[in-house]
Amino acid sequence: MTSTPLxxxxxxxxxxxxxxxxxxxxxxxxxxxxxxxxxxxVIAPIFQSIWISFYDWDGLGPKxxxxxxxxxxxxxxxxxxxxLKNNIAWLVLYMLAVPAGLxxxxxxxxxxxxxxxxxxxxxxxxxISQVVVGLxxxxxxxxxxxxxxGLIRWLTGSNVAILADDRLATYGIIAAGLWPQIAYCMILYxxxxxxxxxxxxxxxxxxxxxxxxxxxxxxxxxxxxxxxIAVVVTxxxxxxxxxxxxxxxxxxxxxxxxxxxxxxxEQALSEYGYRMGYGAAIAVVLFLIMMxxxxxxxxxxxxxERDA
Amino acid sequence: MFPTPVQKAPAWVRIxxxxxxxxxxxxxxxxxxxxxxxxxRPAGDLAAGNYFGVPSYFAGPENYTAVFRDSHIGQFILNSxxxxxxxxxxxxxxxxxxxxxxxxYKFKANLWIFFLFVAGNFVPFQILMxxxxxxxxxxxxxxxxxxxxxxxxxxxxxxxxxxxxNFIKTxxxxxxxxxxxxxxxxxxxxxxxxxxxxRPAIAALSVxxxxxxxxxxxxxxVLVQGDHAMPVTAxxxxxxxxxxxxxxxxxxxxxxxxxxxxxMFFLMQRHFIAGLTLGATKG
Numbered sequence: 221m222t223s224t225p226l227x228x229x230x231x232x233x234x235x236x237x238x239x240x241x242x243x244x245x246x247x248x249x250x251x252x253x254x255x256x257x258x259x260x261x262v263i264a265p266i267f268q269s270i271w272i273s274f275y276d277w278d279g280l281g282p283k284x285x286x287x288x289x290x291x292x293x294x295x296x297x298x299x300x301x302x303x304l305k306n307n308i309a310w311l312v313l314y315m316l317a318v319p320a321g322l323x324x325x326x327x328x329x330x331x332x333x334x335x336x337x338x339x340x341x342x343x344x345x346x347x348i349s350q351v352v353v354g355l356x357x358x359x360x361x362x363x364x365x366x367x368x369x370g371l372i373r374w375l376t377g378s379n380v381a382i383l384a385d386d387r388l389a390t391y392g393i394i395a396a397g398l399w400p401q402i403a404y405c406m407i408l409y410x411x412x413x414x415x416x417x418x419x420x421x422x423x424x425x426x427x428x429x430x431x432x433x434x435x436x437x438x439x440x441x442x443x444x445x446x447x448x449i450a451v452v453v454t455x456x457x458x459x460x461x462x463x464x465x466x467x468x469x470x471x472x473x474x475x476x477x478x479x480x481x482x483x484x485x486e487q488a489l490s491e492y493g494y495r496m497g498y499g500a501a502i503a504v505v506l507f508l509i510m511m512x513x514x515x516x517x518x519x520x521x522x523x524x525e526r527d528a
Numbered sequence: 529m530f531p532t533p534v535q536k537a538p539a540w541v542r543i544x545x546x547x548x549x550x551x552x553x554x555x556x557x558x559x560x561x562x563x564x565x566x567x568x569r570p571a572g573d574l575a576a577g578n579y580f581g582v583p584s585y586f587a588g589p590e591n592y593t594a595v596f597r598d599s600h601i602g603q604f605i606l607n608s609x610x611x612x613x614x615x616x617x618x619x620x621x622x623x624x625x626x627x628x629x630x631x632x633y634k635f636k637a638n639l640w641i642f643f644l645f646v647a648g649n650f651v652p653f654q655i656l657m658x659x660x661x662x663x664x665x666x667x668x669x670x671x672x673x674x675x676x677x678x679x680x681x682x683x684x685x686x687x688x689x690x691x692x693x694n695f696i697k698t699x700x701x702x703x704x705x706x707x708x709x710x711x712x713x714x715x716x717x718x719x720x721x722x723x724x725x726x727r728p729a730i731a732a733l734s735v736x737x738x739x740x741x742x743x744x745x746x747x748x749x750v751l752v753q754g755d756h757a758m759p760v761t762a763x764x765x766x767x768x769x770x771x772x773x774x775x776x777x778x779x780x781x782x783x784x785x786x787x788x789x790x791x792m793f794f795l796m797q798r799h800f801i802a803g804l805t806l807g808a809t810k811g
Contacts, residue, residue: 243633246714250629251641254622254685261682262648265659272658279662330534332546340797341553344560347793348786349743351761355768355782359566359775360559365579367562399559404804411805413530421530439530446805456650463745467765484654489661489750496658503654514650518643525639 266507273500279488283497290501299475300502303483306390307459307509310479313394314401314458318450321405322443326435328406329413339410346403354467357396358383383469386476393464393477401457405450412446413439448520455513459506480506567591567779574775591780599770600755601781604763608788610673611680611759612741618681619688620733624726626685627692628718632704642693649686653746656683661750671753679751680741688733691806695729696722732803735796739789760785 273290275283294300328339345353360368363381372380382392416439424438440447462481465471471478471486478486480502488499534545554561562580569578570587578584596602630642660679661670669675699722707717748762755763764778764785771777793800 242714243708244635247629247633247635247638250625250718254626254689255641257622257678257682258645258648258685260663261660261679262651262656262686263644265656265663266648266651268659269655269657279658326531327552329529329531330545332534332549338549338553340794342556343793343801344557344790347739347789348560349745349761349789351743351745351764352782352786355764355778356559356563359563359779365574365577365775367558367580370580407801408805411801416530418529434530459652462653466745466749481652481654485657485746485750488658499654500658503652503657506652507655510650510652514647517650518647521643521646522639 269500269503269507272497273504275497277496279494279496286497290498293498294501294505299478299483302475303478303480303502306477306479307506309390310394310397310458310461311455313391314397314454315451317398317401317405317454318447320398320402321407321450322409324402324406325409325413329410339407343403343407345400346407348400350397350400350463351467353396353400354464357392357399357464358468361392384473386473389469389473389477393461393468396468397457397461397464401454404453404457408446408450408453409443412443416442452513452517456510459510459513480509563779563782566776567783569776571774571776574773587776588780591776592784595767595777595780595784598777599763599767599781600758601760601763601767601784603755604758604760605784605788607673607757607763608742608759608761611676612738614677615680615684615741616734616737618677619684619737620730622681622685623688623692623733624723624730625718626689627696628722630689630693631696632701632722642689645686645689649683649690657750664751670751671757673752673757675751676747676757676759679747680744684737684740688737691733691803692726692729694806695726699725728799728802731796732799732806735792735800736803738792739800742789 272283274285274287276286276289277283324342328335328342360366361382363369363379363384368382369380372378380388382388420442421434421438424434429438460481461479462485465477465479465482466485469477471482484499484502484506487493487495487502534542537545565583566574566579568586568588568591569583570585570590573579573581573584626645630638664670664675664679667675669678703721704717707721712721742759743761744759745761745765748759752758752762755766758766764781767781768778
């Protein structure tokens with residue numbers, strides 16, 4: 221038998237400075253490395269870009285303050301409106317990925333042999349790089365040897381060069397972009413469907429709910445979180461569209477497929493010249509558009525945190 | 529289960545579904561299958577107009593060796609690995625720390641810092657482009673794998689922090705609290721208690737970040753110029769410019785470039801999907 225000692229260790233009565241302040245300091249020490257990196261490469265550049273947008277700058281020489289001149293030039297630049305119009309087309313048409321992804325998910329939400337492999341193969345387009353997607357579709361659309369043009373020729377007897385036609389090119393690129401985006405939405409919905417409350421579904425079935433009615437009244441409300449994320453990633457994807465435009469048409473023909481992200485790159489860093497200030501002004505416009513959606517997203521997160 | 533399982537449906541639906549499934553898959557992957565087929569087609573077939581038919585012989589070995597022999601694609605792939613692997617380690621490592629801080633401590637700025645990470649993660653790349661390029665030029669990191677790696681690490685930390693913070697929130701907080709009562713130091717709580725429980729999140733994030741960074745094209749063109757540092761996405765495009773009509777080579781190159789993330793996906797499928805769909809079920 222041993223008795224427990226009744227005296228406390230001496231230093232426990234008078235903890236060191238570090239011990240007393242540990243809880244207050246620890247979060248900042250844990251945060252520091254990540255926050256410093258993020259501040260240097262993400263937060264600061266946003267403000268620097270806004271600042272640069274008020275200058276005339278070629279990226280090397282001295283900067284010249286020109287106030288709002290970049291923005292007034294943008295206001296009268298026809299390419300800017302083409303890009304803006306295309307960005308809206310991207311945003312609207314890209315949204316098709318959400319219902320299309322849901323449709324594919326509903327189609328695949330079965331338990332037959334080999335369904336797991338089917339699901340992963342349907343997801344495939346999302347895993348490969350947009351560069352490869354762009355090359356695949358350039359080939360798919362190519363006028364003489366592309367698979368799609370071959371099909372159209374076989375069906376209608378006429379030749380269509382989608383990416384060389386300034387009325388069709390943007391839609392051709394958006395279609396290419398939809399391919400991986402639908403796959404992404406599909407996987408979100410498959411996960412959502414997996415976690416559906418089956419008792420509720422069975423109860424609704426008992427009450428005679430079927431098909432569309434069941435989907436609309438019982439299933440979709442339960443898929444709310446999946447829908448929200450699908451919409452968010454699709455909006456971001458649409459506004460970030462750069463890779464496909466750059467690979468498939470380089471903004472052509474006649475600049476008809478430019479979007480703000482590509483237009484910015486072209487102005488700031490390509491053979492058209494190094495107009496960093498003007499490019500930054502375009503980026504600021506794109507940033508403000510994105511900020512609308514970011515704000516909505518964050519507002520929802522704040523509400524969630526408050527409920528939690 | 530919704531829709532109704534086909535097993536409960538009449539026979540014709542069951543059989544119809546079994547036929548429709550592979551047909552839909554072929555249609556869905558048609559562009560990809562076309563490219564895969566082109567990559568094993570001999571150059572002569574394309575010149576003779578045999579674009580869609582059966583290849584006159586299997587030219588896979590000759591096309592794929594030609595890609596590696598006549599281009600720097602081997603170097604490009606190596607560069608991609610040099611950028612991607614340190615980025616995965618860096619971003620996941622940093623976000624283990626930030627995620628832990630934001631999920632377990634109550635302090636005033638907590639939520640605001642968290643939202644800063646989340647918002648930063650969604651900004652368009654173009655708003656960062658000019659300053660980041662300028663910074664890289666000034667620090668001598670322009671046109672090197674290190675410049676790309678550092679940028680990706682910093683940027684991906686935003687998404688990773690969102691992910692890690694939400695993941696740690698689901699862990700039982702009592703565990704941490706009782707350790708504190710025992711007088712375990714904060715670092716030891718992180719290292720010995722929380723980190724081992726984060727393994728699934730680390731795995732999920734690693735595959736996701738690997739794919740994101742491997743597939744990046746924008747920053748590869750902005751921060752790199754020469755072949756010595758060029759990742760495979762940007763490199764592939766320079767090949768397309770050089771092999772204007774040699775589609776069998778461009779196709780083979782595309783397949784090679786796509787292979788590592790595809791392999792990663794199939795090997796770590798469960799983690800990949802768990803990472804991607806975080807938040808799709810709750811919240």
